[in-house]
Amino acid sequence: MKNRILFIILFFSLLSYAQQGTVNIIWKDNAKFPLNEGNSVNIPQFDYSNMEYKDDTSELFFRQRFPVSGRVNPASFQITNIVYESISADLLGELSINKIPTSINQKLESAHARNKWYAEMRFSPIIKDGSGYKRVKSFSYSYNIGGGAFNFKDTQIITNSVLASGEWRRFYVEKSGVYRISKSFLQQIGVNVNVDPRKIKIYGNGGRMAPLKNNIAYPDDLAENAILFVGEEDGNFGDGDYILFYAEGVDNWNDESGTNNNLYANKTYYYVTSSGTDGKRINDVVQPTDPATVTVTSFDDYYYHEEDLVSIARLGRKWHGEQFNVNNSQDFEFFVPDIDLTSPVTINVSAAATSLTATTMGVKANGQNVGTVTFGSSSGSNVAREGMNSNQGFVGTFTPAGGTITINLTYNNNGVPGSNAWLDYIVIKPKRFLKGNGKQFRFQYDAAGGNTGVLEYQLTNASGISAVWDITDIYNARKVTNESNQGQFSFRAQAGEVRKYITVVPSDYYSPLRDSQTAVANQNIKGTIFNNSQGQFQDIDYLIVTPAYLNSEAERLANIHRTSSGLNVKVVNLENIYQEFSSGKQDIAAIRNLVRYIYFNASSDDKRIKYVCLFGDASFDYKNRIPNNTNIVPTFHAYGGSISNYSTSTTFVSDEFFGLMDANEGSITDNAESADVAVGRMLVTDATDAREMVDKVAAYLHEESYGRWRNEYILVADDPDEVVSDFVPQMEGVYNMVVANKPFINVRKIYSDAYIQESSSGGYRYPKAKQQIIRSINYGSLIVNYLGHGGEDGMAAERIFEKSDAQELNNENKYPLFITVTCELTRFDNPYRPTCGEYLYWNPKGGAIGLITTTRSIFVNAAFGFNAALPEHLFAFDGGEYPSMAEAMRMAKVAEGNSNLRVVSFIGDPALVVAIPKPKIVLTEINDVPVSGAPEALKALSFVKLEGQVTDEGGNLLSNYNGELAATVFDKPIDTQLLENDGIANGDATDFKVLGEAIFRGNATVAGGKFEFNFVVPRDIRIPVGNGRVSFYSKRNNVLEDHTGFDSDIKIGGINENAEEDVTGPTVRLYMNDESFISGGITNDSPIFLAFLQDEHGINTASGIGHDIVAILDGDETKPFVLNDYYETDVDDYMKGSLKYPFSDLEPGLHTITFKAWDVYNNLVTSEIQFVVVGDEEMRLEKVLNYPNPFVSYTEFWFTHNRPFEPLDVQVQIFTVSGKVVKTINQSVSTEGFLCRDIKWDGRDDFGDRIGKGVYVYKLTVRSVSTGKKAEKYEKLVLL
Structure with missing residues (x-):
């Protein structure tokens, strides 16, 4: 230990x-x-x-x-x-x-x-x-x-949980009170009663919510409760023996959340065991011996009505009950026995309303006007307004006329028919006499805290009361016995604090309830979480919290980081956390308390836990009241008097709560609370979601994801409006920071206002900007950063990126981090309305690897500050190690300290680090001239040789480095103007520079740390001489290691007057999905278009007017697919190259692609390919044939199908012309493309004998193993 x-x-x-x-x-x-x-x-x-x-x-x-x-x-x-x-x-x-x-x-x-x-x-x-x-x-x-x-x-001490050993059973209660547990009940839940009853113990932490604030005391394990065991003295559990104990239900007022109901649970669990030492028992109250200075004959009672039926705005922790619209006047009845009619009753009403104008609610008690609740108008970001008549909501008093109190609430909609009000709760606080009435009741004297001396509580009509228990400390109840059941019963207590009591009434014991699952398995999170496989202490880097049914995928994620990231990762099931840290109830603070336990028990400060992954979706509904709820791993929802609880501006949902470790933190009510641990959430709800998202993490770290896309960074900015005009200047600031500190990054700028705005039936749009965003993401980018207006459905009022775009992205193995500093793009806690950000994350073969994103509205000043602060941490401008994406977000939020940044969350795996390659790759020679020797500019149509090397950060050649280089040569930067489409300037910005056209994109071998490659400069470069740019990327052979570099001093411009002539265009071969495809064959609805090009001088990618590489689908030349960025040369051969372009969601039927490309001399090649898209629902066969045909002793059966990568059962039956089966071939196949030619036949029958020459009929049947769908075709063959 x-x-x-x-x-x-x-x-x-x-x-x-x-x-x-x-x-x-x-x-x-x-x-x-x-x-x-x-x-x-x-x-x-x-x-x-x-x-x-x-x-x-x-x-x-x-x-x-x-x-x-x-x-x-x-x-x-x-x-x-x-x-x-x-x-x-x-x-x-x-x-x-x-x-x-x-x-x-x-x-x-x-x-x-x-x-x-x-x-x-x-x-x-x-x-x-x-x-x-x-x-x-x-x-x-x-x-x-x-x-x-x-x-x-x-103080943190590593201890074992009480659940670590022994036999345990559990039961539950719903309300607070004294419970009687019989021998038969314990037998029903599986407790062994054949033991010494003095060994029987009850554990549980009560029905209260665990405190949000870290410095409020709460047990860090199941607490033992004192019990009264009637009949245990003889050491035998007799049939008439029973247990009495005080159980706290879920019906307790909570200041932190302003509710009488437990937000997370409807049951309070208690645990029973007979293992170990004797149990804790209820002892007598030690009464003061001094004479009483105050006599207490009445007490302050508390009654409430609160139903949690609806979340008005689907925001925050506030839930409401009865609705007031058509039924605008409703009565609520309370009965208060032995009420003191001389003392006023305090009433508190909490309610909210939605209305376009101010409205009111009248409050009456037994017909008396008590006051009026006032509601402001709900407009703008305020979905509803809280009712007030003071800073505490509505507070009033009235004089009772009897024990029955009827509260009437009447809502006045002020003449606005669409207005609605909802009741949160009614609380009344009457004075009651300390008088027995045949029912157990709790009591307290509120004035005790302000008194000194000794209090004497005097109860009358007490013959039915066997005792009074002091339940101030619910785990250590103490008793004052009413000897001989006297009618007058009194006891004394020291004044100076408010103590809580309950009467014990044998005729009114409560009965516990049996849960569907009574047996409790042994567990010991606290005692074993730090143990490694050898049982030794090891600090924890990463905690994954998951429900049990997702445990296998959570463990797979953990193993990925154990092997790839070298992290010590622990996976803990939610159910076990609740069992140990919140007495079996769902409670967000239980998760946080486990994180704190790990954090403060680290062997040193620098080895404290770094990452927490919440492996499951979340919802505004903790209790599954709504259909198709997604409360898998609960999250923190804001509440407080300092915020509007129904405003998208001030409420927030935040997983940051689970990373707040300091003692004064937890309620998230001020700027000073700053996260110590990076937290991320993986939005998964079932095993399929979990597998797909973990697959993306595995792919991000796999060799297939290494590529030149890791040098790319996309900046997307909204256009200006009358309120905010500085989106572009802000993004230019980010650009300047990034290129100054990480100049190897190729920044692509997509600023809406630099594109022509078009009018459509749905409003103004930027179709070219939208197209460029999607194309750039599909091409591949390390980071996509958007700054501007937005919402749950997408980015910008002009819809430059929408939900459907997120779902259709096809950037497999090139998943970017999305930084979306806009309003509500990823409001993940509303199951009724999936958001654009969620679809970005959920896309199984595209979209994002992670999102630093907003879950609620964000103020523009907070958005600007955070967006500007993030790159410094994400790219480690200080020269340190790159932090994980979630850690970079945490550091930026802490540095900014703006409370509005609570709305920024990380979606994804919090331990993932952005895949930034290592430095550095340098250009050393141009056409055999050292770069330090002022080589000539690269002229149009000139042959160029570039040489370079891979070095360490100190510039020393890595002579043992072997791998492959990807190089891109860019023409000079382009000056681009903002168009002021809406007649509004972009702050101080009028124009900006973007990367020049890529004039060469090729690949070369790196041997001994050195490389060279050749190409011919396209005719279409811009002629004036200026600085271009070379971008390098290299993947090392047989090692998951990559490097990056750049050169921005290379000169480009001018014309080679002595260039040789070339009037011959390139050659091209076209396919769909793979090179076995034959034009006219079938594909799925998202096929990959393949083009293989060859030319003696190379292919033009310089984007000269009319000289783009394009694909025209079905003759629609108004929507060409520009493929320049997708073309790259073969390794060490600039004359040959290829491109792959993923189409998506094509309509079923015949399609034609017309392909055009140009060589660097602007000679054209045009080619065409046809294909038939077949929906994935049915199994489809096309192009069934055997080859060769006719044949003598060998033939192959070929066919195309629409089930690539799936296991298929294939059967070929050969018939004579009269219908007799002579041969049956059964074989299982799986193809990477749509063509299969794996079935072979030697011309012999089922007995191995040669069959006669002639014409035969065969039937080819293909069945999908995955779906059971099948298809068949008949064809003829000839045997010679």
């Missing part, structure tokens, strides 16, 4: 040192500040990175986060030398005048994430100044690191 207790008390008073700085604020007046989803407000503005605007309260703050060397002392924080300027009230725009303070109210907080410290300053930059207002123009600030004493304490 390994024990680790960390207790650090740090005193910095002698070590503190000051930090300081100065800030200037540049203000901009009368401007629209973009929020999200096209919404904006007119407010004074300054640099977006420092602006924090609260949409729900209309408040403006200055905020700045920066790294520091340690925890800051908030008391030392000072803002001085403030320079103000006046601002008129009319320039305040839509700021809330009432919220503007009279001082800046500065605040400095510390944020801590994985042993790194950050400070965040925040203040109000506009304040009241007498009858006017003024704003901060500049200021100085100072603070101390350390200063004063503070405690950072976390």
Whole structure:
């Protein structure tokens, strides 16, 4: 066993040192500040990175986060030398005048994430100044690191779970109270009752939700509960013996979530065992001996009505019950026995409404008007509005007239018929006398906390009450016995805290309930999770959390990283986590608490767990109330008084919760909470999903995925609108950062406003931009980064990328990381509406390997800041190791510190690192002239030889390096203009540069670290001389290792006046799917088009006007498929090359592809191929023949089919012309393409004898083993 207790008390008073700085604020007046989803407000503005605007309260703050060397002392924080300027009230725009303070109210907080410290300053930059207002123009600030004493304490001890040994059974309860457990019930659930009853123990943590906040105490294993075992004294479990114990149900108020119901579970599980030592028993309360100073004869009771039936906005943790529309007035009845009629009853009503205008709900109690709940209008991002009459919702009081209390709620829709209201809960708090009534009841005296001395509780009519139990600590109930069942019964307790009690009434014991699964297998997560295969301690790098039914695929993912990434990976089933960490109930904090257990029990800080994978989809519905729910691994949903619980702007869903390790974190209510562990979610719901997504991870790390596409990076920007015009400037900033720090990356820019906008019946569109996005993704790109407007259905109002596009992507083995900084593109928690981001991830043979994406609306300033911060971490600008995709996201979010970034999540495997090749490959010679010797420019139609080498980062030749090189030579960069399609400028940007045309794309051998290749420069290069670019990529032989490099000093331009003549076009061979295809054959609906080209001077890929490599499908020349990027030469032979292009979702029937290509001299070749697309539903046979035919002693049976890669059962029966079967051939085959020619026959019958010469008929039958579908054809053969 390994024990680790960390207790650090740090005193910095002698070590503190000051930090300081100065800030200037540049203000901009009368401007629209973009929020999200096209919404904006007119407010004074300054640099977006420092602006924090609260949409729900209309408040403006200055905020700045920066790294520091340690925890800051908030008391030392000072803002001085403030320079103000006046601002008129009319320039305040839509700021809330009432919220503007009279001082800046500065605040400095510390944020801590994985042993790194950050400070965040925040203040109000506009304040009241007498009858006017003024704003901060500049200021100085100072603070101390350390200063004063503070405690950072976390205790973790590696222990065994109580479930590690012994025999265990479980049962459940639903409500809180005193339960009686009989011998027969224990027998029913399988407990061995033939034991000493003093050994019997009950464990369980109660029905409360585990705290979200890490510093709130909660058991980290099943807790033993004190019980009262009646009749155990004789050591024999008699038939009349029984157990009494207090069980906590799922009916408890929870401050963190504002609900009376457990959000995650409807059952509280308790566990029974007789193993080990004697069990914990209920002892007597130790009463104070001092005389009473306060006599308590009544108590504060609590009643509630709360039904969780509907999630109005499908957002957050709020659920509601009864709906108020047609039935706008409803009654709710409570009965309070022995009510104190002299004390007012407090009532709290929580409700919400959706309406285009303000509405109200009247509250009455037994006909008395109590008050009115008011609802604001639900507009913009607010799907609904919470009812209020105070900061705590609706709170009122009334005087009771009797024990029966009828609460009437009447909704007034203010004349708007479509308005609706929903009740969340009603809570009433009456005073009751401490009087027995034949029923058990809980009681507490709320004033006890404010009193001193001794309290005496006096119960009347108590003859039916056998005892009162103190249940303040539910695991250690204590009793005060009512000796002789007296009618008057009293006991004493120390004042100063509110203690909770329950009366024990023998006539009203509750009965436990039997679960469908009572046996509990032994388990020991805590005691064994750190054990390796030899049983020794080993730090954990990566935790995968999965339901049991997905365990096999989760383990396959773990094995991939154990072997490929060298990580120590542990897979833990959800059911076992709940059993051990939340008493058998679903609870998100149980998962988090396991992560913390692993995190803090690491052997050292630098070996703490790095990654957590949530292996399963999630939903807004924790309890499977909706059809086709996807709550596989639950997620965190936001809730709180500081946010609107029905707003897509302020609510969020966040898996970051599972990575918040520090003691003060967990509720996710402020900026200071910063994740320590990178968390990712794999959106899988069943074994098929899981297998497909793990297959993509395996493919990403497999040799087949290595290729030149790993040098590519796509930037996609939305066009400007009246609210946001800076998408292109922001992306140009990203471009400049990337090329400055990682110049080997080939950045492809697809900015919508650089394309012609077209009008369609559905609105304005950018068809060319859309086409370019899809084509570029299918070609292959390491990263696709989109910045702009968007939503669940796709990117941009012009629909430049949609759900259907995500589903149809065909980029197998070239899966990019998608960075989509837009609103709600991957709102994965709504099963009713799958999103574009989800389809990107789910595509089994295309789409994304992972997404850094948004699950809710994101404010534009947060989006800009995060998008600009991410590349620094993703590409490790500091020169360190590349982090995983999820870790890069975590670091960028921590560095930015913007609370709105909670909406950014990682979808995919969090341990995957972007497949960036190693440096470096260098160009050494051009036409035998060293690059340092000013070689001549590459002229049109000139023959070129380029030489280079693969080196280490220090520039030393890797002489033992052998592999294959992929090289791309680009013409000079192209100046491109933005078109201002909507008449709006793109911020300060008017034009930008893009990569030049690829004038050569070829392959060469690398031997001993050196390579060379040749090509002829196309006629179509742009003639002016300038700097081109060479991009290199190389895969090492027999090793999963690749390298990258570039040269941007190569000169391109001019014309070779002495070029030899060439008037002969290339030759070409066309196929579908494989080289065995014969024109007119059959294919599936997504065939691969193959073209093999040859020319003495090479093929033109330079995109000269009219000289593209194109495929025309079915004669539609308005939609050509431009294939320049898909062509590359054979290895070491620039005269030969090929291309593969995946078509998708073609209609069934005959299709024709007309293919055109040009050589570098612009000589044309045209060719054509036909094919028949057959739907995948039925088995299809075509082109059935035998070859040779006629034959003497050998022939082969050929046929085409539509089931490539599937196992097929083939039968050939040969008949005489009279119908007699002379030979039957049965054979199983599987083909990579659509042509099979594996069946052979020697002309002998079933007995091995030669058959006579003549004409025979044969029947060929093919059956799919996978589907059982079959097809057959008859043909003739001739035997000579």
